Amino acid sequence: MAGRIPDAFIQDLLARTDIVEVIGARVELKRAGKELKGLSPFTHEKSPSFFVSPVKQMFFDFSAGKSGTVITFLMEYDRLSFVEAVEELALRAGVEVPREGGPSTHVVMDGPLDALAGAQRFFREQLRLNPTAIEYLQRRGVSGDTGKTFGIGYAPDRWDALCDFLKTPEHAVTAGLLIERDKGGVYDRFRNRVMFPIRDTRGRVIAFGGRTLGDDPAKYLNSPETPLFHKGRNLFGLYEAKTATRAALPYLIVVEGYMDVVMLHQFGITEAVATLGTATTRDHLTLLYKATSKVVFCFDGDRAGRSAAWRALEQALPEVHDTRECVFMFLPDGHDPDSLVQEEGADAFRARIDRAPTLTEFLISELSKQVQLGSLDGRAKLAALARPYLGKMREGPLRTLLVDELARITRLSADDVLRMAAPEAPARNAEASAPTATRSSPSAATRAVKAAIQALLEQPALAQRVEQMSLLVQSPAPGIRVLIDALDYFHAHPDAHTAHLVEAWRGTPAGAALQRLMAEPPILSAEDRVREFDDTIQHLAQGGQARRRDDLMEASRERELSAAEIRELGALLKERRPAR
Known part of the structure; x- marks a missing residue:
């Protein structure tokens, strides 16, 4: 079983690779200040909104809403998987991709995948030899090129055709191609069917769908659920x-x-x-x-x-x-x-x-069929029917517009419609409504943390200016954990650039947060950025200091503090006293 690619190798590979060279070989770029710009390779725009940063080793496509490292670019542009993109960069750098031994979360199921790939080749060859299957596809209007694009094939009308072709049945059983008999042995799952390969996002065959050419009551038959294939998680085509x-x-x-x-x-x-x-x-x-x-x-x-x-x-x-x-x-x-x-x-x-x-038009149309909109009772019922569906939607412009449209139709106010969508939050309860206001209007602390992270992403060297890490850990500010983790990373890797951090956090909620922050243009100049960063760190450290002091005071009321805690509390109280 193949192991995962070590994180240290990926970081070293990024250090060896110049994103400008890789993207420049695929997209025409022109210098624009400290960055390079060009037309988006992912959309049909006419004015450039695609930027590459040599400093960050990142790309930003504001037209397509994409951004990331050179690995991300190869995955998007060349339609590669993560592993394939790493292998492409390794080949370019002239190094071999190492693999960690032992179990891994990056599992490559060579056996079942090989069995499925072999079955697809077998079915394709059998289609060429079966006039009935060819005639069926021609009658349906399928051209030869289309059949080749989708890899359409044919499963012979035999119980052992694929069995004889695949010499090792255990992998084919795991892949859902063969079925084990109660008394031993195996037989073909698909017989006398036109076969449609089902591929994953990497293009690998992970299952099949078969259309019968006989009188089988099951016109279409899919592969069963397997370690590779889940009907609810895959899409044909x-x-x-x-x-x-x-x-x-x-x-x-x-x-x-x-x-x-x-x-x-x-x-x-x-x-x-x-x-x-x-x-x-x-x-x-x-x-x-x-x-x-x-x-x-x-x-x-x-x-x-x-x-x-x-x-x-x-x-x-x-x-x-x-x-x-x-x-x-x-x-x-x-x-x-x-x-x-x-x-x-x-x-x-x-x-x-x-x-x-649209979704909202269909929703209102279907609900309106259940009421008489010409009556007061009917309009009230429409608002009540819409309530659970409003509750499923995330807050945002679409939900707001739907509320406004329902208010127009029912002749209620938008506040009344919203109140019906959230009956558990009483309209006159200020404390209950406060969290909603907080969510829609980020706090000053949240904005400060966000600004500090943005500054750090622009200039990773700022991490070396931070010494009060123990106080930052105590800060109650939302998002502080992401900032601390980013500071820790750049402390441990003083020569790293932003792309290293993005790649290290790939696939995590923190990584997604970084992507969103980097998509926003920097507001401050380099000089103002450093001053804002220092002020924010100092403010957050003071908040952490206050939080720690309050925690120790609270603890002292419930238990006896240790000697170390008493000394720490004394120092914190002394620092709080104003200078004389």
């Missing part, structure tokens, strides 16, 4: 959608079937993906919104389709915020995406997407 273009995806269309994805792709609508025989899950939405800011749910226009759309809406409500969008496209009677795009073409299909109702 996502890898193909992401690799069809280097530009950012304008949206992703969620459809039901394999053939829907395949045919839309063939007509140039390469943004289609399909859930795998299950309803849309929160994990699906996480995958979707990692790839795009807009999700288009495509459903039949009948009652079953609208019920499925409503279930998708309930999953999407907590996920649609900030720049994220979600729309619901309903198909005309008798059509699925496959048949509709063949009948009316790609332009007309995309035009339907442009006219599709």
Whole structure:
């Protein structure tokens, strides 16, 4: 089993690599002060908003909302996994990627993956030899190029065809390709089916879906849940959608079937993906919104389709915020995406997407069907029906606009609608409403910590000016832990630049916070930044000092302080006295 790549090697690799050289080989850059700028490689912008910082060894794409280290850039631009990006940089630097021994969280399941890759090659070859399967695909309108893009194949109508091809059955059983018999031995799971490989975001085959060519009552059959494959966490066609273009995806269309994805792709609508025989899950939405800011749910226009759309809406409500969008496209009677795009073409299909109702429009429309808006009781009922759905949404502009629209329709005030959405917070209870006000208006302490972290990211050498770490630890300021950890890192690595810290914290909440802070342009000049940083550290240390003093005073009322604690409290009280 392959081990994880040591963190020390990644840090050394970043030190060996110049991000300007790597990106400059792919994007035309021009000098702009201390940075270099160019057109975004991820969008179709006409004025440059893509910047590369040699000092930070970071890139910032304000058009696409992306930023990160040279590793992040290769992952985004070259469609590489993290490991592949590291291996690419190592090859460029002329060094070998080491691996730590023993168990690792970075598991590469070579056996099952090899079995799945072998099965895909086998199914592709069998398709070439089976006229019936070829005729079925031709009748459905699938071209040879499209079949090659998706790796479509055929599973022979035998119980042992794949068994004979795969000489070691244990990995194929783990991968869900073969089934163990009760009395020993194995047999093929898929028989007489057109096979659709299901890939992960790295392009590896992790499962299959098969469409029967016989009279099997199960028209479509998916691989079972395995260590590699979970229906609720994977999407058919996502890898193909992401690799069809280097530009950012304008949206992703969620459809039901394999053939829907395949045919839309063939007509140039390469943004289609399909859930795998299950309803849309929160994990699906996480995958979707990692790839795009807009999700288009495509459903039949009948009652079953609208019920499925409503279930998708309930999953999407907590996920649609900030720049994220979600729309619901309903198909005309008798059509699925496959048949509709063949009948009316790609332009007309995309035009339907442009006219599709948004999440809030669909929500209000469906709830309004359950009431009589012409009556007082009906409008009151609408507000009550909307309450649980408002409760699922995050605070932000979309929720505010939905509240305003509900207020307009029900003729209530926006405050009344909000009050109904949060009945546990009494309207006249000032203490209960205070946390909400605090969340919407960051405190001075929060702003101070944020400014200190931003200054540190601009000039990591500032960490060497901080000596009161023990007092900072005592500070109650929100976000202080991120600041302390960043200071600790730059104390331990005095030659490190910002990219080293970002890479060290990759995949953590603190790392995500850094990404957001770095996306904001610095407000202060270098000189003002140092002064602001020093003042903030001093203020936070004083707050920590006061917190420690109060804690010791409180402890002295409940127990006898140790000799060391008494000396510490005495020193803290002495420091608090004003000078005479």
